[in-house]
Amino acid sequence: MGAAVRHRHVLVTEMLRADGSRPETGDDDFLPARRIEPHHLVVWAGRWYLVAYDLGDHQWRVHRVDRLRPRPTTHRFSPRQPPYDDLAHFVMSSHDRGDTPAAWQYTGQARLNLPASIVARWAPSGSVVEHLDTEHCRLTIGAWSWAGIAGILATFDTELTDIRPPELAHACRRIAYRLAIVADTERNP
Known part of the structure; x- marks a missing residue:
């Protein structure tokens, strides 16, 4: 994932459940594969997080790295300006990250x-x-x-x-x- 951040390559990712398994179609937890632009890797509370721009809904997201199954692509992207200057605060305050700030x-x-x-x-x-x-x-x-x-x-x-x-x-x-x-x-x- 770090290589995709450094080389600015789009990732196609599947989101995994907390236990590491893949949700099945029809499950409440099921999320289809997403295309994201990986911008920054951040560690908080002993876990790695990816700050990425989601190309599907055009939103900045924070993803727990251990809950992603990434597939790299060769599609390059241009860096975007994150919505916040303080990425640490963005990660710590993200409501869907799965931890307590x-x-x-x-x-x-x-x-x-x-x-x-x-x-x-x-x-x-x-x-x-x-x-x-x-x-x-x-x-x-x-x-x-x-x-x-x-x-x-x-x-x-x-x-x-x-x-x-x-x-x-x-x-x-x-x-x-x-x-x-x-x-x-x-x-x-």
């Missing part, structure tokens, strides 16, 4: 210089990991405080950029200052 007092995000597959393995539950390219992803996480989010981001031990909102960037600077003081105290007792 996390409710944190504070939510922030940063671009990490790590592949989404690595970050997804270690990101806390309820986080959203957005694949940007083979070496970068965007992590959206919630916590009880801005310092809590900054601390979680620091556990990834990589370069962080595009830190949002400004309150989170400020919390990162405060923590860096505190840690620098500790390091100086240990060096010069």
